[in-house]
Amino acid sequence: MRHLIDPTDLSMQELDEIINLALDIIDNREKYADACKGKKLATLFYEPSTRTRLSFTAAMMELGGSVLGFSDAKNSSVSKGETCADTSKVISCFADIIAMRHFEEGAALVAAMNATVPVINAGDGSHSHPTQTLTDLLTIKREIGRFDNITIGFCGDLRFGRTVHSLIKAMSRYKGVKVVLIAPDQLRLPSYMKHEVCEMNNIPYVEVSSMEEVMDQLDVLYMTRVQKERFLDEDEFDRLKDSFILDPAKLKNARPEMRILHPLPRVNEITVEVDADPRAAYFRQVENGKFVRMALILKLLEWAKDDSKTIDLVPKDVIRNEYVCHNKRCISNMENVDSLFRPATDKPGKFRCVYCESKAK
Numbered sequence: 001m002r003h004l005i006d007p008t009d010l011s012m013q014e015l016d017e018i019i020n021l022a023l024d025i026i027d028n029r030e031k032y033a034d035a036c037k038g039k040k041l042a043t044l045f046y047e048p049s050t051r052t053r054l055s056f057t058a059a060m061m062e063l064g065g066s067v068l069g070f071s072d073a074k075n076s077s078v079s080k081g082e083t084c085a086d087t088s089k090v091i092s093c094f095a096d097i098i099a100m101r102h103f104e105e106g107a108a109l110v111a112a113m114n115a116t117v118p119v120i121n122a123g124d125g126s127h128s129h130p131t132q133t134l135t136d137l138l139t140i141k142r143e144i145g146r147f148d149n150i151t152i153g154f155c156g157d158l159r160f161g162r163t164v165h166s167l168i169k170a171m172s173r174y175k176g177v178k179v180v181l182i183a184p185d186q187l188r189l190p191s192y193m194k195h196e197v198c199e200m201n202n203i204p205y206v207e208v209s210s211m212e213e214v215m216d217q218l219d220v221l222y223m224t225r226v227q228k229e230r231f232l233d234e235d236e237f238d239r240l241k242d243s244f245i246l247d248p249a250k251l252k253n254a255r256p257e258m259r260i261l262h263p264l265p266r267v268n269e270i271t272v273e274v275d276a277d278p279r280a281a282y283f284r285q286v287e288n289g290k291f292v293r294m295a296l297i298l299k300l301l302e303w304a305k306d307d308s309k310t311i312d313l314v315p316k317d318v319i320r321n322e323y324v325c326h327n328k329r330c331i332s333n334m335e336n337v338d339s340l341f342r343p344a345t346d347k348p349g350k351f352r353c354v355y356c357e358s359k360a361k
């Protein structure tokens, strides 16, 4: 079975296939109107969502399929204590494909290990959000025209922002990419991302404390909101929430062909005056999300019938039940699942959790 849990589950060729299919869908909408006739998508959302859930729903409807699911875990058997593993076994009996969003890091991986239909990770805690990455890539393709030789600035909550983690992973596979990290000290990119993703892939990165100092170098400015729901201390959130606010004055030195992306929702990190700037691509990005999810659903349903498309969910050198994950929000600390660790590629002798990529305790 083939799933999408991490952006790098897709080979570069498969990624191209999905982007090209999305572009074809944009040009030939009616050609795909019955492509998923008789198929069902289950959307299992344990965390709030507007865009992701509704764009999955719209995507399946535009393909002629139907959608079932829940958008509030309180209304599902989870409130009775059902595990993610059991829920995914059950839903596999009702649906042809599952999109799951969960507050526990690694939840989608556990779902994929137990489901008998393809599982799409629609966001697992602050870990990963691969379908937002597909959305971002399609937007970069349509707005900038290339993936190589791009300088991309990530601004805001780089610690908890799962969209940032997934997009950096995806961009690190292209040539000539440079990453600029713009965040307050408390919200910096996790060190495993800097070492295992940027350094191991020879992606140069710099950490700066203001957008103005780098604005004229950027091809893409990826803005994010401070992730209130991930803070354990509300006062700290209040201190950090307005760290970076993009307004027209800050765009003065930006290149005319630069593009501003944001996964949305926006809180107040971009003033509404910026919306009228032709460089503001975030509402166009939303529509790209629907098209790329249409392409992804089609491809995963096609690959589900092809055994040669199955990939290992767990690395071959996995170490089972020997270590405990450091991360309290990891599914391995919340549900009764095997603890799984792999050797860290950046630090010999260290291990990372397969579910959430945190260190062993």
Ligand code: NCD
Pocket (backbone or CB within 6 Å): 051, 052, 123, 129, 132, 162, 163, 224, 225, 263, 264, 265
């Ligand atoms: C993002 C998410 O859920 O991680 N939203 C989305 O899916 N478009 C970003 C966010 O919530 O800040």
